Amino acid sequence: MDRKIRVLVAKPGLDGHDRGAKVVARALRDAGMEVIYTGLRQTPEQIVSAAIQEDVDCVALSILSGAHNHLFPKVVDLLKEKGADDVLVVGGGVIPDEDIPGLVAKGVAAVFTPGTPTTKTAEYIRENIKRK
Amino acid sequence: MKDRIKETTGRWYKEVYEKSVADPRRKERRENFESGSGIPIKPLYTPVDLEGKDYEEQLGFPGEFPFTRGVQPTMYRGRFWTMRQYAGFASAEESNKRYKMLLGSGQTGLSVAFDLPTQIGYDSDNELSAGEVGKVGVAIDSLADMETLFDGIPLDKVSTSMTINAPAAVLLAMYIAVGEKHGVSSKELDGTIQNDLLKEYAARGTYIYPPQPSMRLITDIFAYCKDNVPKWNTISISGYHIREAGSTAVQEVAFTLADGIAYVEAAIKAGLDVDDFAPRLSFFFNSHNDFLEEIAKFRAARRLWAKIMKDRFGAKNPRSLMLRFHTQTGGCTLTAQQPDNNVVRVTLQALAAVLGGTQSLHTNSRDEALALPTEDSVRIALRTQQIIAYESGVCDTVDPLAGSYYLESLCDKIEEQAADYIKRIDEIGGAVRAIEQGFIQREIEDSAYKYQMSIESGDRTVVGLNKFQIKETAPKGLLKVDEAVGRAQCEKIKAVKARRDNAAVKAALKDLETAAKGTDNLMPPILAAVKQYATLGEICDVMRDVFGEYKPTGM
Numbered sequence: 001m002d003r004k005i006r007v008l009v010a011k012p013g014l015d016g017h018d019r020g021a022k023v024v025a026r027a028l029r030d031a032g033m034e035v036i037y038t039g040l041r042q043t044p045e046q047i048v049s050a051a052i053q054e055d056v057d058c059v060a061l062s063i064l065s066g067a068h069n070h071l072f073p074k075v076v077d078l079l080k081e082k083g084a085d086d087v088l089v090v091g092g093g094v095i096p097d098e099d100i101p102g103l104v105a106k107g108v109a110a111v112f113t114p115g116t117p118t119t120k121t122a123e124y125i126r127e128n129i130k131r132k
Numbered sequence: 133m134k135d136r137i138k139e140t141t142g143r144w145y146k147e148v149y150e151k152s153v154a155d156p157r158r159k160e161r162r163e164n165f166e167s168g169s170g171i172p173i174k175p176l177y178t179p180v181d182l183e184g185k186d187y188e189e190q191l192g193f194p195g196e197f198p199f200t201r202g203v204q205p206t207m208y209r210g211r212f213w214t215m216r217q218y219a220g221f222a223s224a225e226e227s228n229k230r231y232k233m234l235l236g237s238g239q240t241g242l243s244v245a246f247d248l249p250t251q252i253g254y255d256s257d258n259e260l261s262a263g264e265v266g267k268v269g270v271a272i273d274s275l276a277d278m279e280t281l282f283d284g285i286p287l288d289k290v291s292t293s294m295t296i297n298a299p300a301a302v303l304l305a306m307y308i309a310v311g312e313k314h315g316v317s318s319k320e321l322d323g324t325i326q327n328d329l330l331k332e333y334a335a336r337g338t339y340i341y342p343p344q345p346s347m348r349l350i351t352d353i354f355a356y357c358k359d360n361v362p363k364w365n366t367i368s369i370s371g372y373h374i375r376e377a378g379s380t381a382v383q384e385v386a387f388t389l390a391d392g393i394a395y396v397e398a399a400i401k402a403g404l405d406v407d408d409f410a411p412r413l414s415f416f417f418n419s420h421n422d423f424l425e426e427i428a429k430f431r432a433a434r435r436l437w438a439k440i441m442k443d444r445f446g447a448k449n450p451r452s453l454m455l456r457f458h459t460q461t462g463g464c465t466l467t468a469q470q471p472d473n474n475v476v477r478v479t480l481q482a483l484a485a486v487l488g489g490t491q492s493l494h495t496n497s498r499d500e501a502l503a504l505p506t507e508d509s510v511r512i513a514l515r516t517q518q519i520i521a522y523e524s525g526v527c528d529t530v531d532p533l534a535g536s537y538y539l540e541s542l543c544d545k546i547e548e549q550a551a552d553y554i555k556r557i558d559e560i561g562g563a564v565r566a567i568e569q570g571f572i573q574r575e576i577e578d579s580a581y582k583y584q585m586s587i588e589s590g591d592r593t594v595v596g597l598n599k600f601q602i603k604e605t606a607p608k609g610l611l612k613v614d615e616a617v618g619r620a621q622c623e624k625i626k627a628v629k630a631r632r633d634n635a636a637v638k639a640a641l642k643d644l645e646t647a648a649k650g651t652d653n654l655m656p657p658i659l660a661a662v663k664q665y666a667t668l669g670e671i672c673d674v675m676r677d678v679f680g681e682y683k684p685t686g687m
Contacts, residue, residue, distance in 0.1 A: 014248035014264050016337015019377045019464070022577050023584045039684055040337045041252075043260070065248055066504075066613065070263025096503055097606040114468040114501050115597050117588050 005129060006056040010038040010047045012075060015065035020092060024060060027118030028125070044074040051079065051087055057129040058088040060121075061108075068095050069102065076107035086130045092116070134183055141178045149175060168422035169380040171545050177537035185544070190435070194530045196450075198438040200431050200543070201531040202489040203454040208527035214492035215517045216293060218460065220245035220270035221504050222617045224280035227270040231285060233507065237514055242285070242323075243293040243494060245269030246303070251338040253299045253672030256621035265618035268504075269295075273621060274628050274667045278306040279313065288316045292323035293368070293458065293492075298340035300327040301349055302671050305659040308361065324365035324414055324458070327353060330391040330563055331370050333682065334572045335377040340672060343564050345679035349654060350395060351402040354409040356655035365414040367395060368458060374572075375418035376464050378580020381429045382546055384418060386553030387563070387572050389437055393554070394563040396445055406445045410452035419481040419488075420462040426481070427533060428542035430457070430488025436547050440554075459485035460494040466501040470596035471607060474498040479516050486520055487533055493517055503610040625667060632665040640664045641674050648678040 009025040011018055018040060025037045036054050038047060051059050059079070061072055072091050079087050091103065092112040100111045109128060112121050152158045165173040174181075192198055195205035204210060217234055219242075220227045231242055246269040249261035255273050256265045265271050272278055282292075287310065296303045304325050308318045329346040332339040339346070350367065357366045371379075371388035379387065392413065399409050417433065419426050437455040441447040461481035466474045475498050482495045495513040497505030505513070521527055533539050560566045567573070586592040593599045640661035647657045654675075661671050 014252055014254075014260065014338075015268075016248075016332070017376075018337065019580050023378075023581055026577075026581050027584070065264060066267035067263035094501065094503065096610055096612075098610075118584065119588065 005033040005058065005126065006054065007033050007035050007058045007060055007125065008038065008047070008051050008054060008056045009035055009060045009062070010042055010050070010075075011040050011062055012042055012044055012047055012071040013063055013065055013067045014041055015063055015067070016040055017064040017093075018062070020064070021060075021062040024062070024092065024118055024121060028060075028122055031119070031122035031126075033122070033125070044071060044078050047075055048078040048082060048084070052082055052084055056087060057131050058090065058125050060125070061089065061091045063091070063093045063095070066094070068093065069099055072103055072108050073106040080107075088125065088129050090121070090125065092121070134179065137179050138183075141176075141180050144176070167381070167425040167542065168420065169382040169425065169546065169549070171382075171425070171542065171549070177541055179537065181537050181541040185540070190540070190544070191534055197442065197453055198435040199454055200435045201534055203434070203456055203491070205530075207489060207530040208486070208521070209530065212521045212527060213486065213490050213517075214241040214291065215239050215514060215521075216241040216243045216458070216492045216494055217510060217514055218243040218245050218295065218494045219510065220247075221268075221611070222266040222270065222613050223620060224270055224272065224277045228281055228283055228285070230507070230510075231281075234510070234514070235285070235290065237511060238518065239514055241291045241293065241492060244281070244295065246294070246296055247271045248338065250303075250668060251296060251298070253302075253340050253668060253676075255625055255667050255669030256618060257625050258669060262618070265621050266613050271617065271621045272303070272306070272668060273625050274665050275306050275309055275662050276624065276628050276665060278303075278310050282307075282310050282314075287311050287314055288320050290322075293326075293365075294323065295326050297326050297329055297332050297336075297338055298346070299668060299672055300325040301353055301655055301658050302662065302668055304353065304361075304364070305655065305662040308659060309663050318361045320363070321361055322363045324368050325353070326370060326416070327367040328370045328391065328395075328416075330394060330567060331373050331388075333567045333684070334374065334387065335379075335576060336370075336373040339682045341675065341679040342682045343568070345675070346682075347395075347398045347564075348402075351399045351404065352653045352655055354399050354412070355402070355404060356653055357412065358404075358408050360655075364412065365456075366409065366412045368414050368416045369395065370416040372416045372418045372460055374576060375420060375462065377576045378464075378583060379576045380579050381420065381422065381425050382549045383553065383575060383579060385429055385433045385436065385546060386550040386557070387576075388415065388417070389433065389440065389550065390554050390557045390563040390566070390572075392437065393440065393444070396441075397562070400445070406441075406447045407449040407452050410441060410445070410447050411449055411454075414491075415455055415457035417457050417459050417485075417490075418462050419459050419485040421465050421477065421481065423480055423484050424539055425542055425546070426484040427488045428539050429546055430459075430485070430490065431531075432543045432546040432550065433457075434489070435543075436550060456491045458492040458494070459488075459490040461485070461496045463496055463500060466496060466498070467594060467597050468501040469604065470602065471498045471502060473596050474501070475512060475516065478513060479520075482516055483520055483524070483526070486526060487531075489531060499607070499610060502607055504613070506609060506611045628665050628667070637661070637664045637666045637670070641666055641670060644671065644674050645678060648675050
């Protein structure tokens, strides 16, 4: 492959728990991807603008505060609005199983809950990015 | 005597141990054993490992310097630790109900969890609060919510701990105002505000203002409480979140005490005498899985802090030297897989905290890797503490594990390594600089990554996660916060703004602005604004305009 997969790891909302986001960012880097981490407290607008500016293939969202049903779909919708719906959106965090089908229906490709090995996340991204 | 033991220990290693491990049937499980902090663990500890250590110097007696054996002379023979479950969700009404349930079940202190907008100083109707209102704690927008939260709770009898940092002054002011309405003077109020901003920058993330004005707010609270709320713990210097973010036990002690040093220095610089505020400093630690290392950690932290306060700051009051701490069991050790196993993890962690001499304890609920805990799960968590207290017998003598060759040796190693870290942080220029430069964050991130990789490689076993898995169905009956809470909160703000004296609010906020621009203590104008029902967001915005906001550097 001539171009490395580019991933934006992002923390939407007010949640300050970013151990998971940082570990995933580093693991994806170790898996050969180029990773940009947004830092805390990003609005969906800021995340989408960073995704477009950085020309990423995947946006990986992390929320542990319970605001995922509100914020994940907002990122998906905004990407669509900006004509960037070929960007793969995945999510992770403390997300109840029963919320996952709803998130998937709204365009989040996959949700990784606590205990997921980072290798699995990397593999999923590699196999599912839409822009090759 | 010692020489003989040295000789016989050497003989045992050579003639018995080495022969034994050479036998393939008795080969050891691993090539190297080490503690969670990476301290190498030998097969056997004997008096040789404590050679040259003086009992009185290292351990002493409970209630006396260096407090290794505990801060009180009688410890749990007098009374048990305060059983304090961190709780709060949705509205003030819902949380008030949960508090009454907990107090009714034998809990002895309250611990308030606020939602993220409250913790970051935004009202519920702020655009940035959308989706977050009432999610990880209770939403408090004005004194009116605080009145509901503590309705029917005797503030002169219950101690209340509040996990609030950047807007700690505002929430403390609200608590004082509610106390007045109940007829309880601020001098009688007992409780704690977390008020530890340094770990927010390093590990927890709910900062608002840059470090300098944050340090001023903190020292203003120290000064105000000394005269007005003398029983209040003005800060809870927290290693908990540093550990949750991924640090080791040694790093937890080192970074927490380094933060403590920075607060003491700031208060002294602000003109306070060390013995005027140091007795009200309190600490907050994590209790993780590595049982013996955790017990050793609490004891080492106590000894190291006592020495720092005595030698570095010349504190004279014995209370200034005491590291009093709250403990919470390790949230990050809970698994979403086979969640009932978490009850066992929590039991071990809670037992370590008790054997380490904690002053209060929160035990996590089994379902916290999945959602906010249900009432049933919270009750089991509280019962875990009660079983340790009333049934296990570990509380009947002070510091029962003291003198264990291994434990004391671990305790010495942790103290030594933490002191080395503090020295490195001193060389950087203190905790504030070390955080600004990202040193502490990088150290924590490295440990977090190593920990995760050790699980993924199978080197570290987590039962039910990477070994002994079963096929599971999705858990049922998890607690969910209704999205309607956010809308209801917005209505409440509207109602408060319609019935308060808006001219008086404006004047109070103007006074606060003047104080913020100058050097007067910020607590009195904040209290005045709170009493006029100025909202949390309005008060924090005044200071945002004067102080600016903290912007972290990216990764």
